[in-house]
Amino acid sequence: MRVNLLHEVPAKHHLINLKEEEEEEEEEEEEEEEEEEEEEEEDPRSANPRRRIRCPHQYATKMAACGLFRSLSSNFFTVLPVLTRSATLSPLRLTSQPYFERTLATSCRLTAALKFTGKHEWIRVEDDGIGTVGISKFAQEALGDVVYCGLPEVGTQLVQQDEFGALESVKAASELYSPLTGEVVEVNTLLADNPGLVNKSCYDDGWLIKMTIGNPTELDTLMDEAAYERYIRSIKD
Amino acid sequence: MMSHVRRTWSLGRNRSGVSCRTGSASIATCSGDAALVLLSRSNDVFQNLALEDWIEANVDLQRRGVLLLWRNRPAVVIGRHQNPWAECHLPAMRGGGVPLARRRSGGGTVFHDLGNLNLTFFSSKTSYDRRRNLKVVTEALRQLRPALDVRATDRFDILLNGHFKISGSAARLSRKSSYHHCTLLHSADHSALANVLRPSCPGIQSNATPSVPSPVANLLDHAPTLQWEELLDALVRQYNAEFSSSSSSITVDPADEAAFPGVAAAAAELRSWDWTFGRTPKFRVETVLQLADEWTAARCSARLQVEVKGGVVESCRLDVPADWLPLRLSGELSGVLVGGRFCRHRAAAAVTELTRSESGEARSRLKELGDAVLTAMG
Numbered sequence: 001m002r003v004n005l006l007h008e009v010p011a012k013h014h015l016i017n018l019k020e021e022e023e024e025e026e027e028e029e030e031e032e033e034e035e036e037e038e039e040e041e042e043d044p045r046s047a048n049p050r051r052r053i054r055c056p057h058q059y060a061t062k063m064a065a066c067g068l069f070r071s072l073s074s075n076f077f078t079v080l081p082v083l084t085r086s087a088t089l090s091p092l093r094l095t096s097q098p099y100f101e102r103t104l105a106t107s108c109r110l111t112a113a114l115k116f117t118g119k120h121e122w123i124r125v126e127d128d129g130i131g132t133v134g135i136s137k138f139a140q141e142a143l144g145d146v147v148y149c150g151l152p153e154v155g156t157q158l159v160q161q162d163e164f165g166a167l168e169s170v171k172a173a174s175e176l177y178s179p180l181t182g183e184v185v186e187v188n189t190l191l192a193d194n195p196g197l198v199n200k201s202c203y204d205d206g207w208l209i210k211m212t213i214g215n216p217t218e219l220d221t222l223m224d225e226a227a228y229e230r231y232i233r234s235i236k237d
Numbered sequence: 238m239m240s241h242v243r244r245t246w247s248l249g250r251n252r253s254g255v256s257c258r259t260g261s262a263s264i265a266t267c268s269g270d271a272a273l274v275l276l277s278r279s280n281d282v283f284q285n286l287a288l289e290d291w292i293e294a295n296v297d298l299q300r301r302g303v304l305l306l307w308r309n310r311p312a313v314v315i316g317r318h319q320n321p322w323a324e325c326h327l328p329a330m331r332g333g334g335v336p337l338a339r340r341r342s343g344g345g346t347v348f349h350d351l352g353n354l355n356l357t358f359f360s361s362k363t364s365y366d367r368r369r370n371l372k373v374v375t376e377a378l379r380q381l382r383p384a385l386d387v388r389a390t391d392r393f394d395i396l397l398n399g400h401f402k403i404s405g406s407a408a409r410l411s412r413k414s415s416y417h418h419c420t421l422l423h424s425a426d427h428s429a430l431a432n433v434l435r436p437s438c439p440g441i442q443s444n445a446t447p448s449v450p451s452p453v454a455n456l457l458d459h460a461p462t463l464q465w466e467e468l469l470d471a472l473v474r475q476y477n478a479e480f481s482s483s484s485s486s487i488t489v490d491p492a493d494e495a496a497f498p499g500v501a502a503a504a505a506e507l508r509s510w511d512w513t514f515g516r517t518p519k520f521r522v523e524t525v526l527q528l529a530d531e532w533t534a535a536r537c538s539a540r541l542q543v544e545v546k547g548g549v550v551e552s553c554r555l556d557v558p559a560d561w562l563p564l565r566l567s568g569e570l571s572g573v574l575v576g577g578r579f580c581r582h583r584a585a586a587a588v589t590e591l592t593r594s595e596s597g598e599a600r601s602r603l604k605e606l607g608d609a610v611l612t613a614m615g
Binding site: 119147148150153166168169171172173174175177192193235 | 365415444445
C-alpha cells in the first residue's frame with residue numbers, strides 16, 4: 001500500500017526521487033505515449049518504479065510543495081498513488097483510484113492557491129495579478145479526449161459566469177464559463193495543434209486563457225481546493 | 238401554423254388531443270418526473286435550433302428528460318467548430334436556396350430536409366447517456382421492421398446493414414444540462430445532399446473539426462412501407478418505455494414568443510453572419526488560380542494565399558506574373574480584400590470598385606483575376 005511507502009521514505013530521499021522523475025518525464029514526453037498504454041493494465045496497487053508526480057505549478061519549489069504534502073498526507077485517508085496522465089487512465093483505474101490522485105494533486109497545488117468554480121474551471125492568480133484559467137481534473141475526465149478548443153480573442157471582456165468558449169471532445173461540445181470578471185490577455189496557442197494538452201496537463205500546459213482580475217472580491221465567491229474536493233465528492237454521491 | 242410545404246404530412250398529429258399552443262408555463266414547470274415528448278411544428282432550422290437552446294436553458298432537466306422531434310426544410314447544418322467553406326458548397330446552396338446553420342453542439346456536417354427526422358434527447362449532465370438514447374431508436378426500428386439490421390457504433394452513428402449510415406449524433410453540455418441530438422434518414426433527397434456536401438474552395442488548411450464522410454441510405458429504401466407517422470409513433474412509444482414514462486406528445490411552436498420568451502432573439506443570433514461564418518476557426522486558403530485573358534487567350538497561373546480569422550480576411554497574398562498584370566494592381570487587389578469578410582458578395586463590391594479605375598487590357602485582366610479570387614471564396 002502506498003501509505004506505508006510514504007511514511008517510510010525519508011523526506012530527502014523522497015524529494016530527490018521527485019526531482020529525477022520530473023526530469024525524466026520531460027525528456028521522455030514523446031516516447032511515453034505508447035508505454036503508458038501498457039502501464040494502464042498493471043495492477044494499480046503494485047509498486048510502480050516510474051511514479052510520476054505532476055506538479056502543475058512550475059514556480060513553486062518542489063521542496064515546499066512536498067513538505068506541505070507530507071504534513072497534509074496524514075489528513076487524507078488515502079495517500080500517494082501514481083499520478084499518471086489522466087487521459088490515458090483506464091476506466092477501471094479511474095473508478096478505483098479517484099481520491100488518491102486528487103489528493104496528491106491538491107497538495108502540490110496548495111502553494112499555487114487555485115480557486116474553483118462550481119462548473120469545474122479553476123483560476124490561479126499569478127504574481128503579476130493576472131489569472132490563469134483552466135478546467136479541473138474532474139472536468140477533463142468527464143469530457144473525454146478534447147479534440148478542439150474554442151477560445152476567445154485576446155481583448156475579450158468577460159463577466160463572471162459568461163460563456164467564454166467551448167471545448168469539443170468526443171463526448172460533446174461543452175461550454176466554458178468565466179470564473180471572474182476581466183479581460184482576456186492571453187490565449188493558449190499550444191492548444192490549437194494539441195488540444196489533448198487539456199486532458200494531459202489540465203493544471204499546467206493545458207491552461208486555457210489568462211485574464212485580468214477586474215473585481216478581486218469575486219475570488220471570495222469561488223471555492224478553495226478543500227471546498228472543491230468536498231463539492232466533487234458530493235456530486236459523485 | 239402546421240407544416241405544409243412540399244409534402245402534406247405534418248411532423249405529427251396531436252396524439253392525445255393535447256392542444257397545440259403549449260405555453261412555457263406548462264413545459265418549463267411541468268410537475269412530476271415524467272419525461273416529456275415534444276413535436277415541433279416548425280420546419281425552419283433556425284427556429285428549431287433556437288427551440289433546443291430554449292428548452293435546455295429553461296426546462297428543469299434534473300429529474301426528467303425531454304425528447305424533441307423535429308424536421309427542417311432543406312438546410313445544411315455544420316458543427317460548432319467547423320469550417321463551412323470546407324464542409325459545404327456555398328454557391329450550390331445559394332443557387333438552391335439552402336441556408337447554412339451552425340449548431341451549438343459539436344460534431345460534423347449534415348444535410349437536413351423533410352425526409353430527415355431529428356431527435357433531441359435532453360437530460361441533466363449526470364443522466365447524459367448517448368448509448369441509451371440510441372437504443373430508443375434502434376429498438377423502435379427493430380420492433381417496426383425486425384428484418385432490418387440496425388446497430389449503433391462506437392462513434393454513436395447508426396448503421397443499416399453494417400454499412401450505411403442512417404443516423405449521426407452530436408451533443409452539447411452546458412451549465413446543468415445536456416442534449417444529445419441525432420438525425421434519422423427516413424427519405425432524404427440524396428442527390429441534393431451530394432450536391433451541397435462538398436467543399437466550396439480548394440486548398441483550405443485548418444484545424445477545424447472535420448466531418449467523417451460516410452455512405453448513407455434512407456430507411457424507406459430498405460423498408461418501403463415504413464410511413465413517417467408510423468416511425469414517429471414507434472419512437473415515442475420506445476422513448477416512453479425506456480425512460481419509464483407514458484407521455485403523449487405535445488406539439489409546440491417555436492415561433493411562439495409568448496410560449497418561449499427569447500426564442501426569436503436566439504433564432505436571430507443563429508441566423509447572423511457573425512455566428513454562422515464569424516465563428517469559423519482560423520484557417521488559410523492556398524490555391525492556384527488559372528487565368529486566361531479573354532481577348533488574347535493568353536494563360537497564366539497565379540497563387541493565392543489568404544488567412545481568415547473570425548471569417549474576416551486577415552492577410553491576402555496574390556502572386557501573379559508581372560507580365561500578366563502589373564504588380565501594383567495585383568497588390569492593390571490583395572489590399573482591398575484585407576479586413577473584409579471572406580465572403581463573395583462583400584469582396585465583389587471591393588473588386589468592382591478597383592477595376593472601375595482601370596482601363597483596357599489591365600482592366601479586363603484585373604477583372605479576370607478578381608473573378609478567380611471570388612470563386613475561390615465560395
